[in-house]
Amino acid sequence: MSCGELTCTDVVTAYLKKIEEKKHLNAFIEVFAAEALEKASSLDKKINNPDTWGKLYGVVIGVKDVLCYKDHHVGAASKILENYTAIYNATAIQKLLDQDAIIIGNLNCDEFAMGSSNEHSAHGKVLNALDESRVPGGSSGGSAVAVQAGMCMVSLGSDTGGSVRQPADFCGIVGLKPGYGRVSRYGLLAYASSFDQIGIFSQNIEDAATVLNVIAGEDEFDSTCSEAPVPDYSNIIHQQSTFKIAYFPECLQHPSLDKEIRENIEKKIQELQSNGHSVEPVNFEYLDYIVPAYYILTTAEASSNLSRYDGVKFGYRSAEPLDDLNALYKKSRSQGFGKEVKRRIMLGTFVLSTGYYEAYYAKAQQVRGLIADKTKEIFKEYDLIIMPTTPSTAFKFGEKSNDAVEMFLGDLYTVYANLAGIAGISLPLFKHSNGMPFGLQVLGNKMEEGKLLQFSNLMMNKH
């Protein structure tokens, strides 16, 4: 992330130019141009005193439209928050600012981070810069494309079931989801609170490690945030080591997996073995249950989290004259939420309702428990798990948008990490014969992002 001889103002000016050139990709919801230039010029005043620089001095960052940045609009790409301004900084944002980062704008995404294609945004779809007829992935599509197309150095997204790793895979960049609790969720607009985690998009592992070092760590404002000390990732990634790696044959044999993706991952396994790592098959008997469990639990949490958007305290309120409170709720929510969000609120309300709770919600919780136990067992023996990030490369717009179930099934490989609360990363190691990139997904145990990044750096530097 070094800028050499350039000033911060030069760097911001160059990114603003790029953002303008690539405007049609629709990655940004808002660009904070004047403010970014002002911050750059104030940082330039200490350009000759590197001792006074923060860890992210002059680093230009874009943030997903789900992170509160005080006095700036934040809206989860939803009409229901169209006029909402953040009244405080998310902890992650505050930490970036404290280390002299420059926040250049907020980035488009699927509404309330629900989706896999960025087709569900009140601000319109985001285009994949490598092939504009294809989706960038979701829900953090804008965050992925902003880094992919060089509109900022790094970006933040959120990952509840793959929303950082999957768009990184589709766009050919690095996407890191730390383990649950590694980064504070304070100031992150909630989708499913026991799954949500802030993640990082970057072009390389050094940048991801530097940013994680800054945003990770305990926070009195988020009781689920871990108090575990934050190791120096930037140092760890350069240490040499060999790893004990597991893979799940069920993942590679799954009928939905693209043949070329499978072959490339199989080849990678052999390559790793011949480079001295141990890579072994481990049976994972829960693969068929993880997508249903994920969609039951996350929609249940969403139905509760999103009940606060009622048109009363804040957010969109129907303009129609209404004579009772229930009608106000109904109209405001029907008009303010998009189709996918409504689908999930209804699904979530259903699985929590009397008579169905035991059959769906409680069952899915049991599945989550079994998966957590199994994961603990695996990490007693192995350092890491590898698998594909997604079953296919970036698909075309419209290809899956009329079939919600098909879209959900595309999350087969990513939701596991969120159910288990472990860390995951997608590494842009492969290219498909259709011209699109795809990634290797690597999973690491809770609080072991260091090991994950160390291995990732090795992979990105071709061992």
Ligand code: GLN
């Ligand atoms: N695609 C998944 C979903 O639609 C993941 C979303 C996310 O991680 N925010 O729920």
